[in-house]
Amino acid sequence: MRSLVKSSVIVVIGTVLCKILGLVRELYVASTFGSSNLADVVNVVLRLPNFFRRIFSEGALSSVFIPVFNAKSRENKKDALIFANQIFFYLLIFSGVFVILVEIFMPVIASLLAPGFIANSDQLCTTVRLCRVSIPYLFFVTLVGFLSSVLNSYGYFFAASINPSLMSIGVIAAMSFTDNVSVKAKFVPFGLVIAGILQLSFVMYNVRCVNIGVPKRVSLTENSDSTKKFLCKLLPAGMASGATQIQIIISQSIASFFPGAISILGYAERIYQFPLSLLGVICSSVLLPAMSKINVKYDSSKISHMQMRSIKLVSLISFPCAIGMAAISIPIVQCIYQHGNFSFESTKSVAITFSLFALGLPAFVLIKLFNNLFYVYQDTKTLFRVTCVSIVINTLANIILIQYMGYFGISLGSSLISWVQLIWLVHLSVKKKYLSIKRYIIIWCLEVFFISSVMGGMLHVSYLILTPYFNSASFFVRLILTFGLLFLGIITYLCGVLLFGKISIGKRSIVLL
Structure with a gap:
């Protein structure tokens, strides 16, 4: 470990x-x-x-x-x-x-x-x-x-x-x-x-x-059978691992009918991709x-144990990131983008889009984590089927939601379908006996979600109190206030996870409990 x-x-x-x-x-x-x-x-x-x-x-x-x-x-x-x-x-x-x-x-x-x-x-x-x-x-x-x-x-x-x-x-x-x-x-x-x-x-x-x-x-002929098998698995794996990107491209295609929507979606995606990429690249x-x-034939229990620990780690980080970023999305977008030709109206549009994307952040990361199980067992066909169905459902959801919410429906649809895809992958991994989901891990994740929600509520109330200062202050003052809010959120969340016994801080390390 x-x-x-x-x-x-x-x-x-x-x-x-x-x-x-x-x-x-x-x-x-x-x-x-x-x-x-x-x-x-x-x-x-x-x-x-x-x-x-x-x-x-x-x-x-x-x-x-x-x-x-x-x-x-x-x-x-x-x-x-x-x-x-x-x-x-x-x-x-x-x-x-x-x-x-x-x-x-x-x-x-x-x-x-x-x-x-x-x-x-x-x-x-x-x-x-x-x-x-x-x-x-x-x-x-x-x-x-x-x-x-x-x-x-x-x-x-x-x-x-x-x-x-x-x-x-x-x-x-x-x-x-x-x-x-x-x-x-x-x-x-x-x-x-x-x-x-x-x-x-x-x-x-x-x-x-x-x-x-x-x-x-x-030589291209030496041991060529395994190479051919690998190449056959590459296409379905590409679809499965690139599901998020495929959905983003389809969403971009739909957004192109709204002037400026592609840019707004792209700017929002860049911010939420920051924590997503950090956790995804670890996965x-x-x-x-x-x-x-690990040899899956002889030590599948070790893989299951590692997956459970990974779920804890990902949940511990992704839930507060998602809820915290959504709670103070406007000051975050203001500090990053509101310069030069970027207006406050664009800031509000990006902030709403970013918040809706953030709702699906934990699901996006956990999908990557569960995909690992299927890759380890070299079951790319199942992932291919799940991905294809998810992309179709996501596209239909986007088309329906844009009728009521405009291009904001694209980000909301992507987040909602990511949770559907995650639940489906969890079900299949249990059904195929790749993993055994214990009751304690579900309770653990719900407690982390509760702590993150309390932290997010406090952050949003703090931002509402400071809104007049954000609207009238210079860039550097807004930057200091935003970092102050982030620091407040981190301290609040750490106190919560310590109080609920989710982690233990030792002399040299932080241990998941």
Whole structure:
């Protein structure tokens, strides 16, 4: 357990750095473009390659490759390296061909991603042109994701966790070359491609330093059966691990019919992705490799125990994050985005969207945690079915809710369906005997939810009292007040979990009870 905590801390440090830089990038984009039509174009350009990256690079590859690779390493390390190099070669070919196809069919893809742009031919043409420049980023980042999975399998987490920060640096640097707003938008995709080259160079350097033996020239026919089985599992795993991203893309498509909605959804997503990514990356980069090293045939009880501890850890952090962020969403959005061309009206729209997204934060993270069980048991077909049905239901919910709530219904629908998907996964994991849910874990989570709700209520009342100061104060005063509210929430929550006996603080560590 100590090694898991140490690895989690390393990953969290690297991920926090990436998310801070990501917020700086979003702040720069928001202050430059606001919530205009051009902002919608820039957000589509940034989201398209990242959508494929999160499905194929960070999602399916890490989720399917790591358990198979670790299982092979237990049996024969040489065969494991042959397998890894074969997968690297096939990914090299696949990503190259895929990028070419996307370049050719970009007008169709852009129309599907943002059908609302079709009515504005200039906006659609600009989107197609800039996306064609940015999509080669996918080629580089797919290889980066694979090599990062190899590093994680060997216990090297830090290099892979800080690597995504280069993307934010590349975009910020590219936009800084000019003061012209329209030219800044044109420079964004070039920044992405340059960042992709730097990311691949960085991760290749780290792989060479630890002398893993990947990539290396090998025979494609040797031990090819296991490689074929892996590739067959990759598509359903990509759908399962990228469910959130697929739902976001569909939501973006629906939101394109509302001017400025794509940008508002994107800005809100960036904030709630901060805690989601921190917890999600622990689930995929630390817990999954650790669980996959356990032989499920002989020690399934150990996997179940690790899953129970993980549920406690995730609940302990995600519930207060979700409720606390929703309670003070307006001051948070004000501090991050309300600069330059970003108005207070845009702040209120982003804050509402952000609050509705935050309602589903614990479910989003717990879904990642339960997905790990199915990956460890190499049951990707079940995840594929659950994902497909969830995406269909989520799309229908969004279409229904926007009739009553406008684009706010998109964020609410995503949160509600995430809880439905979580309950379904829990049911299937118990039914398939991958996990045994104990009564105490349900009570434990409900108590944490109660403590978080009390903390959230106190935070919201405190914000209402301080509202006149937020509306009239300067940026630095608002920043100090916001951090003061966050500090108050943290202290209140810690007192609550200590009072209810959820944690114990020792001399050197914090222990879950």
